[in-house]
Amino acid sequence: MNSRKVFLRALAHARAGDKNNTSNIAVFAYDPAHYPVLEAQLTPQAVAAHMAGLVQGGVKRYAVPQLHALNFVMEQALEGGVNGSLNLDGHGKSWSSFLLGMEIDLPEDAPPPPKG
Amino acid sequence: MRIGSGAGFGADRLEPALRLIEQGRLDWIGFECLAERTLAQAQTARAADPTKGYNRYLEARLRACLPAMAKNGTRLITNMGAANPAAAARAAATLSGAGGPAIAYVEGDDVRHLIAADTRLADTGGTVADVGKPVISANAYLGIEQILPAIDSGAAIVITGRVADPSLFLAPLAHKFGWALDDWARLGGGTLVGHLLECAAQVTGGYFADPGYKDVPGVEDVGFPLAEVDADATAIITKLDSDGGLVDARTVKEQVLYEVHDPARYLTPDVTADFSGVALREDGRNRIGLSGASGKARPDTLKVTVAFDGGLIAEAGISYAGPGAADRGRLAADILRHRLRDIPELRIDMIGVAALHASAESVRRNAPSGSADVRVHVTARTEDRDIADRVLWEVEALYTCGPAGGGGVRGEVRRSFTTHDAYIPRDAISIRTEVIRP
Numbered sequence: 001m002n003s004r005k006v007f008l009r010a011l012a013h014a015r016a017g018d019k020n021n022t023s024n025i026a027v028f029a030y031d032p033a034h035y036p037v038l039e040a041q042l043t044p045q046a047v048a049a050h051m052a053g054l055v056q057g058g059v060k061r062y063a064v065p066q067l068h069a070l071n072f073v074m075e076q077a078l079e080g081g082v083n084g085s086l087n088l089d090g091h092g093k094s095w096s097s098f099l100l101g102m103e104i105d106l107p108e109d110a111p112p113p114p115k116g
Numbered sequence: 117m118r119i120g121s122g123a124g125f126g127a128d129r130l131e132p133a134l135r136l137i138e139q140g141r142l143d144w145i146g147f148e149c150l151a152e153r154t155l156a157q158a159q160t161a162r163a164a165d166p167t168k169g170y171n172r173y174l175e176a177r178l179r180a181c182l183p184a185m186a187k188n189g190t191r192l193i194t195n196m197g198a199a200n201p202a203a204a205a206r207a208a209a210t211l212s213g214a215g216g217p218a219i220a221y222v223e224g225d226d227v228r229h230l231i232a233a234d235t236r237l238a239d240t241g242g243t244v245a246d247v248g249k250p251v252i253s254a255n256a257y258l259g260i261e262q263i264l265p266a267i268d269s270g271a272a273i274v275i276t277g278r279v280a281d282p283s284l285f286l287a288p289l290a291h292k293f294g295w296a297l298d299d300w301a302r303l304g305g306g307t308l309v310g311h312l313l314e315c316a317a318q319v320t321g322g323y324f325a326d327p328g329y330k331d332v333p334g335v336e337d338v339g340f341p342l343a344e345v346d347a348d349a350t351a352i353i354t355k356l357d358s359d360g361g362l363v364d365a366r367t368v369k370e371q372v373l374y375e376v377h378d379p380a381r382y383l384t385p386d387v388t389a390d391f392s393g394v395a396l397r398e399d400g401r402n403r404i405g406l407s408g409a410s411g412k413a414r415p416d417t418l419k420v421t422v423a424f425d426g427g428l429i430a431e432a433g434i435s436y437a438g439p440g441a442a443d444r445g446r447l448a449a450d451i452l453r454h455r456l457r458d459i460p461e462l463r464i465d466m467i468g469v470a471a472l473h474a475s476a477e478s479v480r481r482n483a484p485s486g487s488a489d490v491r492v493h494v495t496a497r498t499e500d501r502d503i504a505d506r507v508l509w510e511v512e513a514l515y516t517c518g519p520a521g522g523g524g525v526r527g528e529v530r531r532s533f534t535t536h537d538a539y540i541p542r543d544a545i546s547i548r549t550e551v552i553r554p
Contacts, residue, residue, distance in 0.1 A: 015370035024377055051476065066395060069369060069372075
């Protein structure tokens with residue numbers, strides 16, 4: 001199957017949240033038809049690779065199919081968390097956008113990207 | 117029942133809350149104003165002055181909201197008590213004056229006396245002693261069981277300290293509908309409502325706008341949400357039509373999973389909520405119906421946030437502009453790394469070149485070689501005031517001893533905290549509810 005590369009941003013929106021030193025990023029397909037593409041490619045390993053150098057601990061994934069959502073929970077992620085980090089963004093609030101910079105192989109028979 | 121959200125954090129805007137009380141036909145409004153960070157700050161404020169330690173905007177918020185609350189019969193619940201609910205209630209009573217509404221407050225979340233050197237910390241795996249820093253505060257997340265007596269008192273204003281954020285909204289719902297403390301399905305549904313309301317504008321288009329991708333009409337005057345809740349804990353999330361912002365499936369979905377780890381096990385003091393089966397339904401413009409949330413038995417223990425002295429943080433910056441700005445910024449950073457090499461907890465960012473994610477490999481690979489201007493931003497943590505001062509001194513010295521054209525030095529030294537989680541048995545806490553009738 002041929003495919004082309006698109007940024008995750010064209011297919012999905014995302015929100016980051018923090019609890020102490022753990023960050024979660026929930027990713028939502030705009031078009032439900034793209035959910036299987038995201039499910040196949042946004043593996044915990046792929047997300048961990050994209051976040052390499054930022055996340056020190058493990059990455060876990062929870063799927064919520066009826067919301068077309070994948071929730072990534074990343075341990076030891078925020079350099080100590082909002083009260084401990086020397087990073088400007090100790091909450092990791094900018095991380096949702098950072099993850100949307102991942103490249104996705106969009107199969108040619110998939111619907112076109114809804115955005116961008 | 118109609119319940120609104122008046123604040124999603126300690127410094128949130130006031131006007132959207134006031135508009136909701138004036139126009140939202142609310143039974144209740146909840147102001148969620150406390151986070152890990154603000155609570156530690158409040159504890160420090162209380163230690164310095166025993167009449168302080170509550171939210172600094174409490175008086176301003178009440179002054180603005182009390183007339184409309186009285187007119188419309190809206191009751192208010194808030195964790196603006198922070199580290200000092202009693203002082204907050206007294207301040208509220210002073211403000212509302214003789215004949216003002218009854219004010220109830222809840223004390224008992226302060227569990228500093230239960231934290232010992234061998235107390236285990238859930239997130240580190242070690243003990244309090246292993247952290248090696250003084251404990252500043254320890255506060256348990258209370259739930260509706262501890263809040264309900266204050267609501268039952270009939271007080272128009274209920275003030276708490278640390279409670280779980282969704283519990284602020286769940287408590288009035290459980291009171292109104294008479295939900296039992298072990299009605300896990302409804303408590304799970306009500307917790308979803310509270311979870312969606314607790315961050316205020318985050319479900320009405322705040323923390324959401326991304327031009328061209330997720331446009332938000334009238335975001336400059338974004339409104340706060342309200343929920344229309346039924347006795348079975350299903351609900352509609354909506355907002356005032358006249359306010360800016362939007363409520364749609366995307367804004368609600370994002371907030372359903374905000375700060376959630378396992379969606380099937382969202383732990384609060386009230387319930388192990390299960391959001392994994394949540395279903396959304398469009399119910400007209402800016403109206404999203406919620407169903408499918410459930411729950412299982414609540415945890416046996418209460419989560420405690422333990423705050424430790426985090427030492428001093430010194431933070432300073434200097435800017436470079438024009439051709440070669442990034443190279444001069446990097447030279448300044450190299451100079452600082454050399455001059456401050458004895459400080460182990462030192463971080464230098466290049467704002468404008470690789471400001472937030474410089475430790476990420478993809479950013480290092482693609483780091484632009486140039487930038488119109490760059491700010492070299494230094495942050496250090498130390499126990500030693502002299503070392504903290506030296507960080508600021510070294511940055512300022514770059515004016516004449518560093519690269520060409522450096523300008524705009526600013527810096528400050530402040531105290532900091534670190535926080536960790538512990539768990540205590542429920543029966544270890546003792547709660548006190550007082551009612552002030554001015």
